[in-house]
Amino acid sequence: MKILSFKSGHDGTVAGVDSADDSLLFSYEAEKNSFPRYTPVTPDTFIDAGLWFKDLPDVLALSGWSRNGIDHVTTSGAGYFGIGAGSETVGKRTFFGKTVDYYTSTHERAHIWCSYALSPFVQGEPCYVLLWEGVLGDFYEIDRDLNIHHRGRVMTSPGTRFAFLYALADPDFPISGGELRPADPGRLMAACAFGEGGPAEEEEQVLIGQILSIDTTTDPLRKSSFVNSPYFNIGTDSQRLKNLATKLSDAIFKHFQDFAETHLQKGYPLIIAGGCGLNGNWNAKWEKSGLFREVFVPPTTGDSGCAIGTAVDAMRHFTGRAKLNWSVYSGQSFCDDKADLEGLTATELNLKHVAQALYDGKIIGWTRGNCEIGPRALGNRSILAAPFNAETRARLNRIKGRAENSPVAPSCLEEDAHLHFDLEGSSPYMLSFHQVIDPSLAAVTHVDGSARVQTVRRNQNAFFYDLLAEFKATSGAGVLCNTSLNFKNSGFINSTSDLAHYAQQVGLDGFVAGNTFYEIGKI
Template sequence: MIICGLKLTHDGAVALLDNDSLVFSVEMEKIDNNPRYSEIADFQVVERTLKDFGYKPEDVDQWAVDGWDGCEAGYTSLTLREGKPETLRLAPYHENDSVTSILRPGWQGVFQTESGSISYHSYVHLAGHLASAYCTSPFARNNESSFALVWDGGCFPRLYYVDPQQGVENGGYVFPLIGHAYAICTSYFGPYRREEKPSLQEDLSVAGKLMAYVALGNPVDEVIEVLREEFTRYFESDTSEAVHYRNSLGGWGTRAEEPYVHAFYRSVATRLGQKHFTDEDVLASIHQFFEELLVERVAAKVRQWKGEGPWNLCFVGGCALNIKWNSALRSHPIFRSVWVPPFPNDSGSAIGAACAHLMATDGIGPLAWHARLGPDIKPSEPLPGWAGTRCSPAELGQVLHETGEPVVVVHDRAELGPRALGRRSILAAATDAAMKDRLNTVKGREYYRPVAPVCLVEHAPEIFSPGTPDPLMLFDHTIRSPWAERIPAIVHLDGTARLQTVGEEDDPTLRAVLSEYHRLSGIPVLCNTSANFNGRGFFPDAVSAMKWGKVSRVWSEGVLYLLQESVRD
């Protein structure tokens, strides 16, 4: 059975399953240097994406569409025939009185295209998150049960229990706070303070910056206590406002909860106004408050619901991009193992919609997949002024060692999700602290933003703590001494790093680059940051990197392109 999963709204994507194998997932932002979070507004995009992989709409047996905002139903506009947009009904954000099971379709409909009618099943938005996380997890592969924690920007953190034989149990929300609350705090503290209400894109952008910025401060117990008191007052008390917030709004993805969150932060800011805490310390305290709240409440709910464990846990949703929260959950003794997919945000929702339909029709089981099943590289000719020479992966490792210059790598099929893992990356030596500043400058990023390390998996334990295999760059590690002095470019302000390990099965090409660099330099680590225009998805081809022109070396499909001196000058 061939299932096509569609994410039509924010972070639009098309994914295709052939039985229990993922053939591809293409996010709209990774096509033609599209803006981040691009939607699918025209069905022709779906047809073109299928065609790129040798499929047609009529080859698809089942269509599964991700749900979206709204208590009773979600809606989106999609151009289907003769260039005319039509309104498509979708399942809601999460379960409700009508859609009582997360694996029950929230809506079944038909839409007409130029080539015929298409019947589709739409699943609640959180079903896609849950299904994408569990089906890609090692727990599914080993036929093990697992908790699934789903915390997206628009919902309260919700806990489920997935048993391959018994199905999915819904444990309800863990605490009543939407994920966007993390970014909203920057409206009141720090360098992103603003009077007007930010857009969704601004919230999502600032959340990633905040994760880095908090390293400039230190958590303060008094601030955390104020946050606890105001959190109880605004969200968990028995006042009519708090009860209405929990019961009537409830994290439906509509952003109706945001005025309550703003009121909470205004009250916190008022109470802290006379205390003379720095914004850096306040934001570090807010980050710590969220982390403690998440870990303590999830552990308590798990213990009350199923017992002491230890248990498996899948963590998914936009909040699972927070590597410090991921690591805090992983270190809690109630969890045996914690899995975060490489696409925890909505970039994995097309995969999730298809997996939800697979689970609903064929039962709960594993998906055969790989982290590098995104769009293939587009062939392109070098721009005038760029000269190309053959260069093997090992020779690229030599170039990185001998020149000390960064190289844009655009190679083979792109990574799934938002993290560049060596296929759409800028690689550079990590031995000079100035490299971090240089990479941040060419990418237009703030000075406090970290650059991630990529490391040969067998050497990670000697350099990082814990140094466990983490091929997807989704957990926090501390750099051991004296390695912090040897590879300063990848050391964050708090002494940590978002580690990516590389084994032979992860990416043989990237491993060959690292292995040769290690042989020559004695250092099994390189800098790795994403290759893209600011605010856009990964470069889809080598010529995009040349047009960007901030780095004078581009490696693609075994060719190293060098910007000539005459053009550079």
């Protein structure tokens, strides 16, 4: 049984699952291939997905979605909310002349089943799920028979409450503005690293209390309601904002931790779903909390995983199975097309040559195989650089069009991670912060001493692992700066022609595409 699944709305995605071997065939995110970030499903995405199928799929699945705002009018499938009766629809549809099974379930369920399917825990092992995002902030339990039990709503809209602070402080966000910008949670998360923790001062307590007490189901957060706040339009680079961001982050996390300590006492592993799972600080706190035997965050914890989740929900309905064999490199394949080679010197790819260029201070685009699924560059659509010089971080941020003090993440040989970071074990999806213990890694050490680490094993990504190993042989450290390869406000670059244009536009020193190393300005 082959299942073709769609997620509409922002972060549009098309995914394919084959129940014959419980495999994820692909997950194509519409923003990839240099489309604008958060793009809905496009004809390009649909056509790319169709190339996987020699025949039409057996099941057509659709993730639920709703209009933004407090009314949440259903715009796709089974809507946004629900895990019980009425949260799924089963029927038949005629799809390009073939009668297929049709399945749709809610956005809430899509998040839960995506994270469950990708987790390392075997089917039948009970686990807890935390779903926190822009709307939902709930805990669940999945039992051995795949029943979902709601264990409690901790807070509505935790992601929105967190991001709202950035909009409140930003003079560029209009007072009449409604929907928050998708990039604001990440911006505020970066600001937290510059903040001073400790007990909140009186005016901080007042604003945190206001942000956390509003009933967002009936009264969405509006900037116009906070014009008298001392933080209104204070500026996003204000130290007072950074301090408050740290304390608001801690306050939100404490609400969820307190609930878990009281109500989730069976010691099951915890699976995290929803966009708040991209907050590496919160993920690290869950890992260190000691409340759960293990914590798993999938690379597609945000909405880009919902097409996978609904496909799995359909597979569960028709087959009784809800686990997938999958790879994080299940996105679109790279298009090694013709490029304008003027100003470029092309040589056959040699990893020692690339490692030496990186050690010499070159900044290099790196493309291999299929795109990563989810928003993190994990060694297939990356910009790479040596990790030793703080000026390298500043240059990378200029290339990316970001503030020069923005954090840059490291990728590291997994067996060496303990030499450089307070990390034992693996962190393959770059979703958790760890303290840097190697003082030589200035380019990847954030102001608070942390880094969002990706660990790499050879059976995870052989070519990227081999590059890290060559860089270690050259430099003494199997660590590289790794940031995403994309035009500003667009998804990953996915063709040689786009990459050649990008490299010369932003000032890369070279790039790898296919089996060729292109160097810029070399005579």
